[in-house]
Amino acid sequence: MPAVSDTIRRIIERGLFERLPMTFATYTFDRIRDWGMLFPAEQSYFERLLGLLDRSEPALVSRLFTPLSELEQRMGLDPGKWNTRQFTLGHVDFLQRSPHYAEWRRRIAGIFEKIDPLLEQEIAHRGRPRLVIVTAPSEVPVAPAQMWKRIEKAGKRIGLEAPAEPELLSGLGAGLLERYSAWLIEAGAVFPPLGQNAIRLSYEVLEPYRTALMDAVRKMLDAKQIRGPQQLGAELKSLKTPPPAGPVGQDPLIADFLRSVLLAGNGTLLINNTFVEWATIQAVRRARPTVAVVSFGVRNKVKPFSSLLIYTDQETSSPIPTQTDTLGTYVDLEVFYQYIWQEFEKYAEYRSNTVYVFAGIGMDEMLVIAPPDFSLMAGNNRQTLPRVGAALKEWIGA
Amino acid sequence: MRETLTRSLVEYIHGPETPVSGDELTFFIAREVMREFAPRLILVNFWDMDVAHWGSYSLYLQAITRTDRLTGMLWDEITTNPSYREKTTLLILPELGRDGDQNAANGFLNHRSGDPSCRNTWLLALGAGVPVGQTERPLTHVDVARTAAEILSVRPGEMSGQIIRELVR
Numbered sequence: 001m002p003a004v005s006d007t008i009r010r011i012i013e014r015g016l017f018e019r020l021p022m023t024f025a026t027y028t029f030d031r032i033r034d035w036g037m038l039f040p041a042e043q044s045y046f047e048r049l050l051g052l053l054d055r056s057e058p059a060l061v062s063r064l065f066t067p068l069s070e071l072e073q074r075m076g077l078d079p080g081k082w083n084t085r086q087f088t089l090g091h092v093d094f095l096q097r098s099p100h101y102a103e104w105r106r107r108i109a110g111i112f113e114k115i116d117p118l119l120e121q122e123i124a125h126r127g128r129p130r131l132v133i134v135t136a137p138s139e140v141p142v143a144p145a146q147m148w149k150r151i152e153k154a155g156k157r158i159g160l161e162a163p164a165e166p167e168l169l170s171g172l173g174a175g176l177l178e179r180y181s182a183w184l185i186e187a188g189a190v191f192p193p194l195g196q197n198a199i200r201l202s203y204e205v206l207e208p209y210r211t212a213l214m215d216a217v218r219k220m221l222d223a224k225q226i227r228g229p230q231q232l233g234a235e236l237k238s239l240k241t242p243p244p245a246g247p248v249g250q251d252p253l254i255a256d257f258l259r260s261v262l263l264a265g266n267g268t269l270l271i272n273n274t275f276v277e278w279a280t281i282q283a284v285r286r287a288r289p290t291v292a293v294v295s296f297g298v299r300n301k302v303k304p305f306s307s308l309l310i311y312t313d314q315e316t317s318s319p320i321p322t323q324t325d326t327l328g329t330y331v332d333l334e335v336f337y338q339y340i341w342q343e344f345e346k347y348a349e350y351r352s353n354t355v356y357v358f359a360g361i362g363m364d365e366m367l368v369i370a371p372p373d374f375s376l377m378a379g380n381n382r383q384t385l386p387r388v389g390a391a392l393k394e395w396i397g398a
Numbered sequence: 399m400r401e402t403l404t405r406s407l408v409e410y411i412h413g414p415e416t417p418v419s420g421d422e423l424t425f426f427i428a429r430e431v432m433r434e435f436a437p438r439l440i441l442v443n444f445w446d447m448d449v450a451h452w453g454s455y456s457l458y459l460q461a462i463t464r465t466d467r468l469t470g471m472l473w474d475e476i477t478t479n480p481s482y483r484e485k486t487t488l489l490i491l492p493e494l495g496r497d498g499d500q501n502a503a504n505g506f507l508n509h510r511s512g513d514p515s516c517r518n519t520w521l522l523a524l525g526a527g528v529p530v531g532q533t534e535r536p537l538t539h540v541d542v543a544r545t546a547a548e549i550l551s552v553r554p555g556e557m558s559g560q561i562i563r564e565l566v567r
Binding site: 101102273302325329338 | 457460500
């Protein structure tokens with residue numbers, strides 16, 4: 001029995017997992033096995049999910065899962081050989097090689113289409129205002145009218161009397177006492193602290209850790225014959241590296257989160273804005289922050305042939321001088337604004353009660369996507385920065 | 399072969415066409431192989447657009463543009479090289495698609511979802527024996543090898559793919 005909460009332990013003891021299709025049960029059990037390394041929002045989710053299945057009429061649960069159980073039989077899943085307590089690379093391999101894989105995904109999605117609305121009702125009942133701020137660096141070479149084009153129809157452009165600056169965000173997370181409720185994820189290191197309990201992940205500040213991690217991965221690749229992505233994934237998971245220095249490394253949950261972001265996120269070791277985007281996506285999925293400040297920077301130009309050196313620091317491996325790519329950064333970020341906004345909106349915690357502010361440092365206009373009762377949504381006047389700051393604090397009750 | 403390629407590569411890298419990406423190097427080697435050895439079957443695997451995994455949309459677009467240009471140059475070589483001119487079929491196809499912008503994975507960065515945006519791609523065929531036209535029906539990647547075998551009049555052995563009849567006279 002893993003060290004789970006009392007609620008989950010009782011559900012396991014009542015035999016819920018034995019009543020569920022094997023692929024679903026195994027994956028879910030694997031997710032909760034390391035209970036202490038889950039964020040409170042994840043723990044809450046699994047308690048709600050498993051609690052719902054446990055207390056629901058068995059016939060209803062059976063009807064919900066029958067299509068998946070039938071498909072598992074067609075896939076040739078052998079109960080005698082299937083490890084039901086750990087979702088292994090062998091499981092992944094079995095599923096992905098099955099001609100029924102696409103159908104299996106559809107049936108899993110179908111199950112959650114029915115479950116999610118029920119779980120979301122509980123979330124909506126105890127919703128609270130949330131705030132997401134996404135900033136672009138001052139070097140982006142376009143006027144505000146060319147910013148946020150993919151999402152502008154969802155919000156309102158609000159003029160500023162003075163250009164936006166990082167100090168706008170001072171103290172936004174000060175009143176949030178819950179751990180993991182305020183996150184600052186940035187490419188550089190230009191923003192003031194959000195608050196005492198806020199999580200801060202800076203690509204720039206993490207440079208020594210990133211370099212050490214890349215070095216460790218490269219040595220591992222040199223020493224071992226890696227035969228494919230699955231073996232690479234397993235090796236990366238077991239790779240021993242010291243945690244990062246500072247507050248990030250002192251919290252095992254955040255240190256593990258960071259390591260996962262850097263090792264499983266492809267370009268996160270190499271490109272500052274990819275790190276910012278993927279860390280944000282993962283923070284939303286796992287921690288559901290109440291306040292999130294997401295700050296992009298300028299990406300460097302990629303040096304010749306660097307795509308062949310995935311785990312090598314191209315700044316040191318190539319003698320060609322480093323140059324910034326401001327136009328490329330602009331193109332990259334236009335996509336990322338959309339991805340970040342839609343990721344938050346996937347979750348009931350954020351829908352209808354979140355203010356999104358998209359600002360460019362040094363720009364005198366910002367895009368705000370917000371419920372109609374957010375004070376800045378009324379009128380068309382230009383706003384002062386103190387007025388904007390006060391409206392944001394008022395929204396989250398800081 | 400090693401001597402020929404090494405000599406050509408050294409001349410290329412120090413010449414006016416200095417490559418800056420893996421695909422440019424791949425193209426150059428493919429062209430040298432065609433000029434020096436003229437094989438009947440050649441598979442050129444362009445890879446630059448895999449940079450999408452790095453999470454830069456602009457680099458991804460640049461890579462697509464570059465691969466498009468290099469594929470055009472490959473066609474130019476086919477139409478001017480006497481060993482290939484008017485007797486070569488060129489099949490161009492992506493290995494896979496990518497996750498869509500609305501996808502739960504992470505958009506263009508990956509191809510993890512297995513959704514139609516990942517699985518449904520296209521094939522462009524041109525050259526000897528290929529009629530002008532467009533076909534919209536389900537084909538699979540394994541059909542390509544079977545079709546290539548038919549075009550080359552090679553015994554296919556145990557291949558699971560079907561011949562793409564539209565491409566074979």
